[in-house]
Amino acid sequence: MKTFFTLLTFAFFYTVKGQRTPTISYISQEQIKDIGETVEFRCSVQYAPDFPVIWTKINKDTVNEQLPLSHGSSLIIRDSRFSLRYEVAQSTFVLQIKDIQETDAGFYQCKILISVNNYVSANVELQVRRPPVISDNSTRSLVVTEGQPVQLECYAGGFPTPRISWRRENNAILPTGGSIYRGNMLKIPTIRKEDRGTYYCVAENGVGRGIRRNINVEVEFAPVITAPRPRLGQALQYDMDLECHVEAYPPPAIVWLKDDVQLSNNQHYSISHFATADQYTDTTIRVITIEKRQYGKYVCRASNKLGIAETTVDLFETSVPVCPPACGQALYYGAGVVPISSGLLVVLVLFITVVMRNFHTKY
Numbered sequence: 001m002k003t004f005f006t007l008l009t010f011a012f013f014y015t016v017k018g019q020r021t022p023t024i025s026y027i028s029q030e031q032i033k034d035i036g037e038t039v040e041f042r043c044s045v046q047y048a049p050d051f052p053v054i055w056t057k058i059n060k061d062t063v064n065e066q067l068p069l070s071h072g073s074s075l076i077i078r079d080s081r082f083s084l085r086y087e088v089a090q091s092t093f094v095l096q097i098k099d100i101q102e103t104d105a106g107f108y109q110c111k112i113l114i115s116v117n118n119y120v121s122a123n124v125e126l127q128v129r130r131p132p133v134i135s136d137n138s139t140r141s142l143v144v145t146e147g148q149p150v151q152l153e154c155y156a157g158g159f160p161t162p163r164i165s166w167r168r169e170n171n172a173i174l175p176t177g178g179s180i181y182r183g184n185m186l187k188i189p190t191i192r193k194e195d196r197g198t199y200y201c202v203a204e205n206g207v208g209r210g211i212r213r214n215i216n217v218e219v220e221f222a223p224v225i226t227a228p229r230p231r232l233g234q235a236l237q238y239d240m241d242l243e244c245h246v247e248a249y250p251p252p253a254i255v256w257l258k259d260d261v262q263l264s265n266n267q268h269y270s271i272s273h274f275a276t277a278d279q280y281t282d283t284t285i286r287v288i289t290i291e292k293r294q295y296g297k298y299v300c301r302a303s304n305k306l307g308i309a310e311t312t313v314d315l316f317e318t319s320v321p322v323c324p325p326a327c328g329q330a331l332y333y334g335a336g337v338v339p340i341s342s343g344l345l346v347v348l349v350l351f352i353t354v355v356m357r358n359f360h361t362k363y
Contacts, residue, residue, distance in 0.1 A: 022048035043110030222307030
């Protein structure tokens with residue numbers, strides 16, 4: 001009788017065991033890998049020897065987009081980077097991916113098919129670290145008018161999420177203060193001409209060396225003029241250079257005037273402009289062989305679409321020539337001045353040098 005009950009117990013046990021629902025007892029935790037590394041996903045099952053176990057890749061952004069990878073202990077996908085093994089002792093299906101690519105990121109699902117409409121599943125996510133890439137909707141170059149509010153924007157993709165910081169060329173101080181500003185948007189409430197230049201949007205997430213975009217900010221402003229020497233003296237019959245420094249953007253039109261008459265290049269005047277940068281121009285007018293009528297106030301005027309500015313340089317008469325530019329035109333002898341050509345001056349200097357050399361040799 002005891003033997004009968006024992007057999008009945010075992011029969012009941014195996015009957016119940018055979019009716020148990022297959023389960024997934026273990027699935028790997030989330031995996032974070034770099035491009036080129038290898039990853040393994042483990043899925044341990046119970047009570048599923050007669051049920052198919054399937055690995056499927058699910059697109060992270062489009063859940064309905066699924067790609068079957070394996071069925072049982074066999075791979076379906078034809079990709080040498082993928083491999084599958086079955087560990088009998090732990091009843092574990094191990095999916096391995098070598099040389100991970102950015103497109104491998106997503107969810108990997110281990111599924112036990114029980115019937116057509118019934119299954120058991122568990123997911124594990126693979127996140128692939130990717131270096132930052134600055135998005136196309138970030139600010140590029142800007143041309144703005146002085147006094148306007150300006151907003152520079154910078155966005156970047158990658159994993160982990162990149163950190164955005166702003167800097168200026170040569171670590172110049174930002175309009176917001178300091179040499180570094182962190183955040184996607186750099187806001188300048190009222191831009192000044194001093195704020196023009198190159199700004200750097202830097203995206204970093206610890207993968208690779210980060211990435212940088214140069215954003216050139218050009219500020220349009222009305223001319224600002226200064227005269228390095230607003231009063232200059234020179235003797236009659238000598239040349240003199242009058243100068244002024246112009247700062248403006250867009251580059252301005254520059255003219256010199258005397259007695260409200262615009263001057264031009266001729267036998268009396270020689271005008272030159274030298275642009276040291278987009279916004280800086282040095283202009284000079286040489287008054288040639290000064291006559292009495294050429295003394296007085298000269299006006300340097302600059303204009304662009306944003307305004308006009310001017311300054312004056314006063315040229316007055318002196319009894320002694322000012323050097324330069326008179327150096328190559330006269331030889332000072334005693335209290336007077338003897339005008340000579342630069343060629344005669346060179347000959348005279350050589351003659352004096354030879355005489356002095358012979359004098360020292362003789363004595």
